[in-house]
Amino acid sequence: MQERHARRSGCPINLSLEVVGDAWSLLIVRDLAFGGVRHFNELLRSEEGISPSVLADRLRRLTDAGMISVGEDHSHKQKSIYSLTEMGIELVPVLVRLGHWGRRYLNATDELSVRIEVLERGGPAMQEQFLDELRCSHLGQALEKRSGPTVSEQLEDAYRTLVAEKANPPEAG
Numbered sequence: 001m002q003e004r005h006a007r008r009s010g011c012p013i014n015l016s017l018e019v020v021g022d023a024w025s026l027l028i029v030r031d032l033a034f035g036g037v038r039h040f041n042e043l044l045r046s047e048e049g050i051s052p053s054v055l056a057d058r059l060r061r062l063t064d065a066g067m068i069s070v071g072e073d074h075s076h077k078q079k080s081i082y083s084l085t086e087m088g089i090e091l092v093p094v095l096v097r098l099g100h101w102g103r104r105y106l107n108a109t110d111e112l113s114v115r116i117e118v119l120e121r122g123g124p125a126m127q128e129q130f131l132d133e134l135r136c137s138h139l140g141q142a143l144e145k146r147s148g149p150t151v152s153e154q155l156e157d158a159y160r161t162l163v164a165e166k167a168n169p170p171e172a173g
Helices: 012-020 025-034 040-044 052-065 092-105 110-139 151-167
Strands: 068-072 080-084
Touching: 012 025, 012 052, 025 040, 025 052, 025 068, 025 080, 025 092, 025 110, 040 052, 040 080, 052 068, 080 110, 092 110, 110 151
Parallel strands: none
Antiparallel strands: 068 080
16 A cells, blocks of 8 residues: 555554545445446436545555555446455455444435345355455456356345335335
8 A cells, every 4th residue: 555644553443444534535445345347427326416526536546555456447448447456355344334334323215225134134154255256256266156047136126126126116905
């Protein structure tokens, strides 16, 4: 990690917050991990409403810190593709725990909580499988073939099912 300024202390919590403690960095990691987004314009569509200049700054900071990498998108010469590094992937369990805390103590919506809920119910094995899937899609590592849907597919299916149920609630009989 390149140091841009003097560290306040060697405390691991402080050092972590110096990298991801702003209002946007964890949301960018979240969108790369859970949202399946990999391009600048996709990240701009986050419902939190990040501005283009702030997004560009945070992407640069996360790249400088080693959390993400930026590469050439072979499908479009003028696009870059953002990927989580191993360092960024290993932050995902922290996001799951943070999401758990937010679901428990704050007014989180069901639709935006369902992926965390599925990962919580699936336990450590499912969470590790999700990290392996991220390593495959972001780092190009081989993924052990398993039967059934991937964790990513299960998370997306749970989200889509809940959104559909909310849009078309069952009629009271």
